[in-house]
Amino acid sequence: EPEVTQTPSHQVTQMGQEVILRCVPISNHLYFYWYRQILGQKVEFLVSFYNNEISEKSEIFDDQFSVERPDGSNFTLKIRSTKLEDSAMYFCASSWGGADTQYFGPGTRLTVL
């Protein structure tokens, strides 16, 4: 069964460093998403991406964040200068259509020291 994969599973970084989180969405899906979940809190939407551009973003997704689909299979989230409060689980998701079920990856745990 097709699934969303994410790498790495755990990333530790120093405050102020850049990180790139990687995702491989389900192959025939057209919509891609990033969500995050701070420990003990709800899952929060960051950004949606369709047709090689951002279709929607939340207030959390400020200028420090960017997304890219560098090739036909990968979808990345870059945080330019990490802050302590960026520590969270980051989930990638994909769906065939914008109103269809979103399937989530296993997540990347980001720890900022």
Next chain:
Amino acid sequence: EDQVTQSPEALRLQEGESSSLNCSYTVSGLRGLFWYRQDPGKGPEFLFTLYSAGEEKEKERLKATLTKKESFLHITAPKPEDSATYLCAVQVRPFNSKLTFGKGITLSVRP
């Protein structure tokens, strides 16, 4: 502002003791309501999508229902392996693909 509230926050059941989890929502216009299961340290795993009031979906011991204000996830004769956090999320009209999640309900089933 779209809001999703889940209750109770935590639920402990004995194996075989049926119960229901509640998800109430306040949105401008519901496009779809989604139930996910999340195990500790894992990503949300899709369970059901409901689109209109009166709709029901069923899978093994789980049954999801939808009204105009809330959704219920009924668990019949639960087993210890049903222990997880159950997340409810909504997608709203006119066209908004993002999911707005509730805080989740942590279910523990004792053998």
